[in-house]
Amino acid sequence: MIDPASFESAFLPTVPDDEAFWFPFRGPQLLLKSTGGKGASPLRRDEFLSLGLEVIRAQYIGALNGVGCVAAELQKDAPEVTGHQYLDLRRAFFALDPSEFAAAGLAFQIQYWDKNHRFCGGCGGPLALKQTERAKRCDPCDRDFYPPVVPAMIVRVVRGDHILMTRQSRFPKGMYGLVAGFLEPGETLEECVAREVLEETGVRVHNVRYFGSQPWPFPHQIMIGFVADYLSGDIVVDTSELEEAAWFNRSEMPMLPPPISLARRLIDDFLNAD
Ligand SMILES: [Zn+2]
Incomplete structure (x- = not known):
């Protein structure tokens, strides 16, 4: 935890x-x-x-x-x-x-x-740290600039006694995680979850619900965790993003992400459920 x-x-x-x-x-x-x-x-x-x-x-x-x-x-x-x-x-x-x-x-x-972020995106002039809050300021443009936080979704897709797990090539050998991806402008978080699962694995989901979140400083994301139910489709892996995707039964799990991660919390929550 x-x-x-x-x-x-x-x-x-x-x-x-x-x-x-x-x-x-x-x-x-x-x-x-x-x-x-x-x-x-x-x-x-x-x-x-x-x-x-x-x-x-x-x-x-x-x-x-x-x-x-x-x-x-x-x-x-x-x-x-x-x-x-x-x-x-x-x-x-x-x-x-x-x-x-x-x-x-x-x-x-x-x-x-x-x-x-040392220069103003409007006028190109140097920014100064504010004295009252964690922000930078451009006086000529009358604008404040805050540290960015980029939302990224991660989702446990459930199909009966199985969950959808994915492997990126940079993962340690044998380890699988969950579908994850970045929010695009104009999307709701739930739409992002459904789109990422479909794009990466060819699977359609529904009943997307919030699970929890975790700051992810690589360099400035917040991981927002969801659970979703399988709706339709067979797995077709987008090999530009993933090495493999597969359904895993709770009794035959692969190597899991480290306990501190939101991915692991999502998986453990499934494994510990009655
Ligand atoms: Zn400026």
């Missing part, structure tokens, strides 16, 4: 100089302290500053178990550091606990936005 309750997003206009967790990114890689056991943990401010790495941009993002958190952007060629590791954010998903990952994910989104 995902419990991000111990991380709370919050805004401050400046980076505080008291003890805090720092989440420094070199491109998509998060700098963490190497530990035994689970492998890695977030850095405290003093530990991070003692490394002497150059910080390009930094922002306060909230508090983890009451301790402030800071998102930071490092040089893209920042050096390796003894006793530490740069971990791709997707791998940090496995190394950190859920509240740490919630903080790391937001840290990535905020520094990514800060780095990639």
Whole structure:
């Protein structure tokens, strides 16, 4: 179960100089302290500053178990550091606990936005961070710009005692997930679910209902989970998106996505139902 309750997003206009967790990114890689056991943990401010790495941009993002958190952007060629590791954010998903990952994910989104949204889309002039909220401002255009969040759907399609599962080529060998895809302009979420299932697998669904959601910082999605019932059609895989799609009986499941993911929560909910 995902419990991000111990991380709370919050805004401050400046980076505080008291003890805090720092989440420094070199491109998509998060700098963490190497530990035994689970492998890695977030850095405290003093530990991070003692490394002497150059910080390009930094922002306060909230508090983890009451301790402030800071998102930071490092040089893209920042050096390796003894006793530490740069971990791709997707791998940090496995190394950190859920509240740490919630903080790391937001840290990535905020520094990514800060780095990639520096100029006004209207006039091309430089944007300034606002002092009152997490946003950037162009005074000449009188416009505010907020960190983007892109909605993506994920769906468990049920057909009696089977669910529709899919494999992307980048998945670990043997692992299957669920149909997922991005919302298009003008669509309802339910229409998006039905379209993605049809496009990727050739199957028509109905009775689309909401299940739950999860921030997905790769780089700035929110995964919105649904359950839908099979209506008609045989599987025809869109091989430009998927390697394979198949119906799986609850007693013969393939390798499943990691427990922290919304995909796994959707699958476990099916497996645990009476
Ligand atoms: Zn402007």
